[in-house]
Amino acid sequence: MTPAILALNLGLSFAALAALCLSLNRHHAEIFGTKPSGRRVVLLRVLGWAGIALGLLVAGEAEGWGFRPVRWVGALSGAGVGLVLLLSYRPRLVAPAGAAALGLALAGGALLHVT
Template sequence: MLLALMLCYGGFTALCLSMDRHHSDLLGRKPSARRRQSMKLGGWLLLSLSLWAAVSATGWGLGLVEWFAVLMLSALLLVLLMPYRPRLALGLAGFSLLASPVAVFVQG
């Protein structure tokens, strides 16, 4: 479940960065059209990988339930961090993406 949580948070952060306002707030510039598309694609890819991680860990019955819980938790965390600590939200996404290979070995 830890792997799915980290992938969900990274995916939601990438989708957040694909929007002009959030991208300029966090990184100080407007994204190009190519970067916006790559952030959207990466975000959706990470969310689909998180579904795979949740389902492969516990099966379809419980995996979908855990995935929806992880989706809500990671989205809530991002929504609460963005207005008050946007740099922490960005750093946490980077950490979660860097630590996800470790979580693969812990889960497996």
């Protein structure tokens, strides 16, 4: 796996899991101080699941479908561990970290098109 694909996959995984996390009333209230509206919950869930699906598509871009699911699950697991640790110790940083992860994913995607 090339570094650009790894950055893209990890960034997408973390951002997607952060969106799904923020769609839950408990975590949203803990981080933002208010419960999310119904529209925001739907938007966060759609973005989260779309990010997870997109992560599967880019997981093995360089080498094909042979190990793609393994790389995808690995990236999701790593992102999940990072998110759980962040929620445990610094929950207010989840939203900025999710945005930064999305930026990492965009940078990885841009690197793919440059090379």
